[in-house]
Amino acid sequence: MREIIFDTETTGLDPKKGDRLVEIGCVEMVNRVQTGRTFHAYFNPDRSMPAEAEAVHGLSETFLADKPRFHEKAAELLEFIGDSPLVAHNAGFDFGFLNAELDICGLEAVSTTRMVDTVAIARVRHPGAKNSLDALCTRYGVDRSHRTKHGALLDAELLAQVYVELTGGRQIGLELASVVEDSITIAAAPTRIRERVFRPSRPHVASAAELERHAQFLESIKSPLWSG
Template sequence: MREIIFDTETTGLDPKSGDRMVEIGCIEMVNRVPTGNTFHAYFNPDRDMPAAAEAVHGLSISFLSDKPRFHEKAAEFLEFIGEEAKLVAHNAGFDFGFVNSELDMCGLPPLSRERMVDTVAMARTRHPGAKNSLDALCTRYGIDRSHRTRHGALLDAELLAQVYVELTGGRQIGLSLAADLETSDVVTLVAIRRDRPFRTPRPHAASAEELAAHSAFLETVKSPLWND
C-alpha cells in the first residue's frame, strides 16, 4: 500500500485571502515503511512574507525570490504523488486547501478529499483530551525532534511519517494477525519462508552425563512435591 506523507509552509492561514504556499515536502511510504523517495520544493509566492509567518518557518522573500513558481513544479509534484496513494497530513484540511488553491491557479483539477488522511483527527480519537500537535505526539511516542528548531515541510513530513506509524499500530505492526493482511502480503510472507535455506535440525536431547547429573540433583531434594 503506497501512501504519501506531506506538509506545507505558507505565507499565512487562508488561501482565499491571498496567502500562498511557499514550501512542500513529501515522503513516500509503502506498507508503512519509508522508501527513501521524496519530493521537496520551495516556491516564490509573488507577494510579501508576513513577519508572523516568517517567524514560524524562517523563509524570507529574499530567500524565495529566485525559487520557481508552483506552476513550474506542478507536473513533477503530481507525478510524484500519483493518482491513488492516500495523502497523509497533520491538520490535512489546511494543507489540502493550499495545494488545491495552487492547482486551481494553474488550471488543474483539485486533489480529491477522498484521498485525505488527517493525523490530527486520528490522534484525537486515540488520545482524547490530550495535546495532539506534532511536537506533542513526537514527545508521546519518543520520536527525536531535537533538530526541529523551526517548521520545515520536509522535516515535518519526516517526523509525521514516524508519528503516523505509531498511530496506525506502531513499530510492531508487522505482528498483526494474518487475517488483517492483504492477500498479496500473505503470499509474499509465504514466498519468503519457502526461499529460506533448509537447515538440519540440531540435536536437543540431554546426554547420558546430563541425565545422570539431573538424577543426582533430584536425590538431594528433601520431600519433593512429585512424591506426594
C-alpha cells in the same frame, strides 16, 4: 500500499485571502515503511512574507525570490504523489493550499477522499490530550531535537514516524494496536468510527466465604504479632 506523507509552509492561514504556498515536502511510504523517495520544493509566492509567518518557518522574501513558481513544479509534484492517499497533520489546511495552487494553474484539484488526517486519528487514539506534531513526537519517542523551525520536508519525515505509531507501530506503551484498516476511515469520515466497547469492572471485594476463610486462617496462627 503506497502512501504519501506531506506537509506545507505558507505565507499565512487562508488561501482565499491571498495567502500562498511557499514550500512542500513529501515522503513516500509503502506498507508503512519509508522508501527513501521524497519530493521537496520551495516556491516564490509573488507576494510579501508576513513577519509572523516568517517567524514560524524562517522563509524570507529574499530567500524565496529566486525559487520557481508553483506552476513550474506542479507536473513533477503531481507525478510524485500519483493517486496515492495523502497523509497530513491537520490535512484540511494542507489540502486547502495545495488545491488553491492547482486552481491558479488551471489544474484539477486533488480529491479530499484521498485525505488522511493524523490530527483526527490522534484525537481518537488520545482523546483530551495535546495532539500537535511536537506533542505526538514526545508521546511516541520520535526525536525532533534537530527541529528548530517548521520545515515542510522535515515535518513530513517526523509525521511519517508518528503516523506509523498512530496506526499500530512499535506498540510503545504496550498499547494494543488499532485496526490499521480503520485509519483512513477515522481521518476521512469520523462519523463511521467504530464505537469503543466498555466492559464492566471486575469485582474486587472479598466474598463472605472468603472473609470467613481468612478469619479461620488468622485464628490458626499461634502468638501473632498483632495480638500484642
